[in-house]
Amino acid sequence: MxxxxxxxxxxxxxxxxxxxxxxAYAHRRGMLDRPGQRRSHSIPTPRGGGVGIVVASLLCLPGVLLGTAEPWPPRVLIGLLVALLLVALAGWWDDHRSLPILPRFGAQLLAVLLFAVASGVAGLSWWWLPVLVLGGAWSINLHNFMDGIDGLLAQQAMFVGTGLALLAWGGGQEALALAAGCLAAASLGFWCLNRSPARIFMGDVGSGSVGLLIFAFTVMLGRAGAWLLWPALILSSAFVVDASLTLLSRFWRGRRWYTAHREHLYQWLVRCGLTHAGGGVIYMTWNLLFAAPLAWLAWSHPRQALPTTMGAYLAAAALWLLLKRRCLRRRSNKDRHVAA
Incomplete structure (x- = not known):
């Protein structure tokens, strides 16, 4: 202990x-996110603070995953670290100067592919390779999309990391439990400077890396026991639903999905007058009152894990639609009042 x-x-x-x-580094290099029509903050704020989560992971994961009584295969660790470096370097570059979407997405695909191959070599079925590559790339990008208000992504990483740690511990995977716990602890360290009002933003270097780590730990948990995969997916339901439904709605309306916007639910909540901290409270309320109990239900009743997971995502989607409509209605009423 x-x-x-x-x-x-x-x-x-x-x-x-x-x-x-x-x-200090961001101020010297002029790495500041300035307020704008498609942003939710009101003062210039340095970015790139998520590098701390990356550094902590690179330093601690080798000792955690290899230094326990039942260590993970070195190939999996090497694949994870190389993937983390690729995603972090692409994000770090983008934080300094805009990196075109194709090179950035290519680096993400290569990173996920390397981790997936390492997992395949260590015993995971090769049939899962396309699913892992697509799922990993989506996890990286959806967590980047959801990093838009103070403290939101950091608190989500704290919640999911803690939940994955408890699931791994319950499944007898002490090394993986400690690795996920380190992600939660590192996210807490960053959150202390990112909570509202934020002194620094996570930046692409951090958001993409958090998405990769959550994906990787979920895959490793599923590899340790397939029945553990479903409760792990429930833990991420709030972010997956918000990012996925927002992306689908932008596709449906013919808009460029990869451009900056303010159409995620958390952004609409802030646009309707809620503070950044208040928006974070709504997401954490879902996590604690719904996602956590449902994840426990799926863990404790493996035969009901799949329908429980489906129910969790359907409930999250219904809540997303309800809150989004309320925000749109409130915004519309406000615009009519101003026009009058």
Missing amino acids: IPAIGWLLSSFLVAWLSARAAI
């Missing part, structure tokens, strides 16, 4: 210290 606490504290401190250093 003492070494585990040490790894968790190290992850927290490395992420916090690195994020503090990133604030």
